[in-house]
Amino acid sequence: MSLSSPPPDINGLAAALLRDLAAVQASPHSAWGYKRAAAALLQLDEPVESRLQADGTLRKIPHVGPSSTRVILEVIETGGSPTVEQAVAGSPNRRDVERRRGLRRAFLSRAQVVAILNDPRLTGPSVADYRGDFQMHSVWSDGSQTLADIVEEGIRRGYPYSAITDHSHGLAIANGLSMEDLAKQHAEIDQLNARYAGSFRLLKGIEANIRVDGTLDMSRDELALLEIVVAAPHASLRSPLPQTERMLAAVRTPGVHILGHPRGRMYGSRPGVSADWPAVFAAAAESGVAVEIDGDPSRQDIDYQLAAQAMESGCLFALDSDAHGRRDWTFVETAIAHARLAGVPTDRIINTWPLERLLTWAASRGA
Numbered sequence: 001m002s003l004s005s006p007p008p009d010i011n012g013l014a015a016a017l018l019r020d021l022a023a024v025q026a027s028p029h030s031a032w033g034y035k036r037a038a039a040a041l042l043q044l045d046e047p048v049e050s051r052l053q054a055d056g057t058l059r060k061i062p063h064v065g066p067s068s069t070r071v072i073l074e075v076i077e078t079g080g081s082p083t084v085e086q087a088v089a090g091s092p093n094r095r096d097v098e099r100r101r102g103l104r105r106a107f108l109s110r111a112q113v114v115a116i117l118n119d120p121r122l123t124g125p126s127v128a129d130y131r132g133d134f135q136m137h138s139v140w141s142d143g144s145q146t147l148a149d150i151v152e153e154g155i156r157r158g159y160p161y162s163a164i165t166d167h168s169h170g171l172a173i174a175n176g177l178s179m180e181d182l183a184k185q186h187a188e189i190d191q192l193n194a195r196y197a198g199s200f201r202l203l204k205g206i207e208a209n210i211r212v213d214g215t216l217d218m219s220r221d222e223l224a225l226l227e228i229v230v231a232a233p234h235a236s237l238r239s240p241l242p243q244t245e246r247m248l249a250a251v252r253t254p255g256v257h258i259l260g261h262p263r264g265r266m267y268g269s270r271p272g273v274s275a276d277w278p279a280v281f282a283a284a285a286e287s288g289v290a291v292e293i294d295g296d297p298s299r300q301d302i303d304y305q306l307a308a309q310a311m312e313s314g315c316l317f318a319l320d321s322d323a324h325g326r327r328d329w330t331f332v333e334t335a336i337a338h339a340r341l342a343g344v345p346t347d348r349i350i351n352t353w354p355l356e357r358l359l360t361w362a363a364s365r366g367a
């Protein structure tokens with residue numbers, strides 16, 4: 001089954017208000033303090049109200065100072081914060097705060113993710129079903145982990161496979177790989193796969209950039225060198241104009257396996273692509289392209305609401321961490337939580353498939 005709405009979330013509500021308060025600070029130092037407190041709340045494993053003590057104080061949360069704690073207590077008691085509302089109402093940044101408030105919808109806090117993963121009423125994918133990640137960045141582009149780190153961490157987690165998907169050459173801002181470097185990377189992948197044969201398989205992937213016209217920054221011949229192609233938008237993510245054609249063109253491109261972070265939204269700052277999503281999902285389902293739920297907490301793209309629509313359209317799903325370093329691998333739990341909330345059946349999630357099935361599907365989508 002699926003839930004129509006996620007569990008209540010004081011952590012997310014209080015974090016959002018602390019971000020609002022940060023936005024109206026005159027001093028960069030106090031803005032930084034409120035932002036740090038908001039981040040700590042969003043990363044907290046438990047509902048913040050469970051830290052309330054008999055004397056009405058809050059058990060200490062690391063990185064949350066006294067003024068942030070006062071706001072959190074107001075939210076626990078009243079469901080809002082008069083302190084923040086007053087500060088926002090009197091601020092010249094009021095408009096900007098209101099705009100940002102609209103850009104925090106359908107994000108899950110870590111406490112919600114934990115609750116959703118542990119909710120026995122939800123029958124979707126569990127962490128134990130998960131076999132490998134299809135969006136992973138390494139030192140070859142903008143990540144901090146080596147390919148050997150990725151293999152070791154994958155094995156430690158019991159994954160039989162994962163794909164390495166560094167940025168493609170069109171994305172200079174993320175140190176995208178030239179075709180020459182890609183060939184060198186593939187040689188390193190071959191060596192690792194030979195060394196770990198039978199215990200782990202690293203797939204040759206790429207995160208190709210979807211240009212504004214819907215074409216990719218890689219040619220068909222270049223895509224043919226890869227086992228997993230994630231196509232994702234990285235520009236025109238603030239335009240309110242519909243970009244349905246752009247996304248339709250991307251999912252219909254031969255050789256594309258996964259539509260990565262389809263919107264390109266960013267928590268509290270960027271709305272991402274607006275499109276006729278049911279039409280895009282229908283085209284993805286028709287092409288056999290998996291729609292990604294990117295678990296990076298600041299992305300959560302697509303979220304459980306759109307995931308429910310993609311499910312209706314018959315889509316396959318990829319649940320990925322978008323990890324740039326070893327500490328980011330748990331981001332995948334956020335993606336799993338969105339899929340559970342949307343009621344996505346485990347069998348529709350390519351990360352739960354055995355390697356053989358995965359490779360057969362990947363080959364059928366080949367360029």
Ligand SMILES: [Zn+2]
Pocket residue numbers: 207232234260261
């Ligand atoms: Zn990306």
